Amino acid sequence: MERRKEAAQEEEEEKEDEYEEETVMVAVNANRGRGNNFEAVDWAIRRVVRPRNRLVILGVLCDVGWKTSCFPFHRGERCEAPVQAEVDPGELEQEITVKRAEYKISLQPFYQRCKRNKIKMEVKIAAGYCVRKITVEECRGRNMCWIVLDGDFNKHRTYIYGQVNCNVALVKAKDVVTLMPSKAKQKEISPETNRGDGIEPPINGMETGRLLEHADADEPHCQSCNWYPLSWRTGIPQLFTQTELEAITNGFPPESIIKDEDSIQTFGGFFHGMPVSVSRFSENDERFWSKLKILCQVRHRNILNLVGYGFSGGMFLLFDLPPMGTLQENLQGDDSAKRMTWKERWQIAAGIGACLRYLHEECVDGPIVHLSVCSNHVAYACGCFAMLANFRNARFVRDDHPHLTDPTTPSWQSLQRDNSLAIDVHDYGILLLQIITGKSGCSFNSGDVDLMDWALPAIENGYLDMVKDPRLSGGSDGMLVDHMAKAASLCLNDSQGRVSMTEVVAVVQGHRIAMLLLSDHVQKE
Template sequence: MGLGAADSSSTGETVMVVLDANRSRGNLHALEWALRHVVRRGHTVLVLGIFCKIGKRASCFPFHMGEKLERLGEGEVDPTDLKEEIAEKRDEYKSCLQPFYRHCKKNEVKLESKIAAGFCPRNVTVEEAQSCNTCWIILDSHLKKDKTYIYGHVGCNLALVKGKDVVTLMPSKVILQESSSLKHRRVDDGHLSNDPITDNQEGTSITPPPKNRNWYPLAWRTGFPRSFTQSELEVITSGFSKESIVQTLDNIHMYQGQFQETPVLVKCFSPNDEHFWSMLRILSRVRHRNILNIVGYCFAGSSMFLLFDFPFMGTLEINLQNNDLAEKIPWKARWYIAVEIGACLRYLHEECVDGPIVHLSVCSSHVIYPLGGSAMLANFMTAKCLKDSSPRDNQSLAHCLNLQEGDGIAIDVQGYGIFLLELITGRSARCFLDPNKEDLIDWALPAIEKGSLSEVRDPRLTDTTDDRFIDHMAQAALLCLHDLNRRISMSERIGRTMVVLIVLHLFRRE
């Protein structure tokens, strides 16, 4: 464990570590993670142990010398009985917790502990957080059900420690508001051109529709996604006119249109196209603010259709390929994009109800970059639901399960690392597809490894004020692209990456 140097913001701030005291010693992971990743000199670490159930002999609470026994509010539990129960486990934890105490004292961190017995964990946590200058709340895994309520009633950062180095991060609302205001500023302060992109542009790029400052995804609105009729699609696409076609790729025709005064993209699939069924099956299962989801679907005779929102800003790749647009995406904005897409991938891998989903083609050309909103992962043509064992009649079970979970997740982790390199260099990975030349990894990674970011960083961004953000992304890229042959989880790589991206920013801000 190591504590970073104090800054002006850490003095007087409190990091709360909230433990379910009725559970096992495993909840020490939350305290260990806090000391390793969050706590800085000048902080106060408040370990709040909550006994939801009293009198359970198997309970244990890892506090020792300097213990401060308190009851928060009026309850029905006798403090004497509670103290006797804790005393039974005190000696057991004394030897393993003394290093925490000594470590904090050595590094000028004040370690305190409190006990709450017989009360609702979420209410006690919120009450305690509001009574002091709390900058972080760290919950152990047994309080997972309370994290949403707690996060909604406090203004600080929150982390749920699911296991050793397996963490779900929920940034402070102040951080999220900075992200939103930054994205509005970077457009309002500049004049963005909607001319077709020509520099280094691939033939498959789609020119975004005219800009609309009030764009709000249809997929996020009540009543969507929904079923559409063919007559509705004919109105949207002007009768599937040639003028409405924006792209044809692998026998999939894409039409641009308007629905409820909002730009939409209509994808027309040929009969029995497995891409259609795969995308419909997956996108009907996921809901995340950083996923470009479907607006609707249609089965009409021999054709099948999927409708998507069509953000006017286009893909991140298009923006990075245009000098004027790329200059409007400073390092801080690129950092926010990295955090959002990282959170999206972690959701797909670890939090989907029906099991892990892998995207398999993470890159800047598949990230939508809307005005004043969140970056969104798009194009689920290659995505797979790893636990999907219900193949269609013309698809064998072996074909459904031919991708091992570790392989798919490793592909996404590597893809995310390459995506970070695209943000750092301002260059698309598709510009490095010549088999006779080095790829983006071979070109950029050696310079990052030896600390020579200046050799590969996007030269169009000359402001050095936010250089710390490029450093954070470079560290995260190294985590994702090292030891590619080792089977790893999204928690191990993306989890650490999210810590690098969020925690380093919080404690190195000016």
């Protein structure tokens, strides 16, 4: 009996040692004063640190005007006793003393949270001239699974990511995170039933069940008039374990598969009582990593944003599942199309145009091209609310220009004029025709003539009424239809890729200056 107890104890200790080998490092700018609220530390503890991990908080001091040649200087010790160390060289003593007092006050709440959840927390202070090299140096000799950087490390993240073999996250603001996942095979994380106070559980009050089937395939069924995306909530996207994903999908049964194509299985399920889809990728599918890198860095109300992801037992992406299907499905059904008034259709067009403008011109990490804009890739919810989905082919434009690394250079800014963006502009023009005519690519059938060849000449020759969806009466929204038609013409006649989404959206919205730009483009063509 004693031998069994000793063997069990040794096995438990071996397991603890194995977990201790996995380290999560949070690098923060130690030059910041008392206003440093350690958002990166808070995010790491809530989202990626697991029991028996080692959490290393690295405070980096730099650019403070010291002239000593003794850099880098490192000092680290356990958080149980707040930093108590004699500092050398002497020029650093005053700064380190101030920082020591700040950390003593600021980090104690995090230490208490870690202690309750069996997380070993360590604090290091490092000083030097090169922030990124200090951070990378501190990772050596450790089995790193995550490096979490605070927002001040933004310009160093590309270098750090290239030097390490683990996941890297940049916390720009509270729950606004840029994720750069490692392509190394992830170790399965054992779920903990009791994570303790202070660490938010991934699932609270979760309900499971099968998705409701549409009563009429021609008319998508709205499950709730108060539906709103899970991805709008704080703390999203989040990391899920295999056990949690199985609970969401009720065990991945074959009957819950809602799509199976291109080696990607998509299951229906429920999370927080809301319908979601869970896409399961094969182990070496590069599309998983490309989608994850993009979707973790975009945030827009008209984009079907990522709810969560998982590496345990496979590779998974979790999304909202809007209850009214796609825009294409609603245009195909006569009853649902009649309910989509011209004002609602215009709002859909303006929303999708705004999110394309965001992808092309407003993303801090450079332009993103979607490459699959169509009515079948627009998720539709109650109240004419539309979200661009299916980022399977999306990519950063900078990927075609690997020599550009500095976002402040004119060369980087010129990426917004890359010709690949014209593909999205053209596809958006086709989407506008689909909204105006009520015909999708699969429902339009006029012999050898496609939708563009049929509708565009009529619009340009002043016969818009001939191609407008006959299921809707004229009403008093003719001007809104005219704005969409002019924008479609602008997109589809842009053979040289000169038109930006800002100009297109302005035409959709009917801005007077945009109409002048439209005339100028027509003359140049």
